[in-house]
Amino acid sequence: MDFISKLGKDLVSLVYPKQCIGCNSQKGENTNIYCITCNSKIGYTDHFEIKNNELIKRISPRINPQHGAALFEYIKEGLVQKAIHGLKYSGRFDLGNNLGKTFGRSYILSPHFSKADYIIPIPIHNSKRRKRGYNQSYEFAKGIFDVTDIPILEKVLVKKSKTTTQTKKGRTDRFDQVLGSFSLQSPEVLKGMTILIVDDVLTTGATIEAAYTLLNEIENITIQLGLIAIANN
Numbered sequence: 022m023d024f025i026s027k028l029g030k031d032l033v034s035l036v037y038p039k040q041c042i043g044c045n046s047q048k049g050e051n052t053n054i055y056c057i058t059c060n061s062k063i064g065y066t067d068h069f070e071i072k073n074n075e076l077i078k079r080i081s082p083r084i085n086p087q088h089g090a091a092l093f094e095y096i097k098e099g100l101v102q103k104a105i106h107g108l109k110y111s112g113r114f115d116l117g118n119n120l121g122k123t124f125g126r127s128y129i130l131s132p133h134f135s136k137a138d139y140i141i142p143i144p145i146h147n148s149k150r151r152k153r154g155y156n157q158s159y160e161f162a163k164g165i166f167d168v169t170d171i172p173i174l175e176k177v178l179v180k181k182s183k184t185t186t187q188t189k190k191g192r193t194d195r196f197d198q199v200l201g202s203f204s205l206q207s208p209e210v211l212k213g214m215t216i217l218i219v220d221d222v223l224t225t226g227a228t229i230e231a232a233y234t235l236l237n238e239i240e241n242i243t244i245q246l247g248l249i250a251i252a253n254n
């Protein structure tokens with residue numbers, strides 16, 4: 022191997038470590054972010070196969086997407102938390118892309134998802150994006166795109182610049198707060214379209230429900246939801 026291609030490969034292995042995100046063992050050329058042992062312990066959901074799954078039960082009757090699925094159950098201190106933490110706080114944007122590919126493969130095979138026209142990642146504040154260097158939901162969306170060829174649309178659902186720092190308690194207040202932090206730009210491009218809204222973790226559901234509520238105002242829109250993980254409240 023010449024110097025330049027060796028250097029390139031070293032850089033790639035720096036950016037995409039061959040270590041398992043769960044236990045740090047060497048996982049070889051395995052494309053999954055987990056080694057085989059960790060992967061067998063992870064709580065993959067049945068959301069792609071089951072119509073009335075846990076995610077749908079959690080968000081209905083407030084919102085009614087065509088279908089929705091989270092890849093994993095999020096357990097505190099668990100293996101999935103390590104991946105989410107790496108993605109959000111340790112600069113491991115590659116994890117988002119990798120998990121997006123995993124999501125995309127199940128999405129294609131799911132009898133409950135029709136193929137969307139666009140993927141809409143949940144936006145984050147510019148200040149957060151600058152600090153993190155990327156939007157984790159966009160990285161997840163890119164992985165889904167890699168497998169499904171569904172284009173990503175970032176410009177319609179946008180995050181307003183920070184206006185308030187007050188924190189209120191309770192579902193409704195949180196929902197109103199998130200709803201007020203989003204706005205739509207040129208929403209007419211989504212008329213009659215099917216969209217897949219994607220985010221990292223569903224906890225209270227306020228973010229997804231606010232994004233859905235805003236986008237659902239668009240004429241003849243069909244909305245699907247995609248998440249990396251769903252947390253048990």
Ligand SMILES: [Zn+2]
Pocket residue numbers: 041042043044045046055056057058059060
């Ligand atoms: Zn492992």
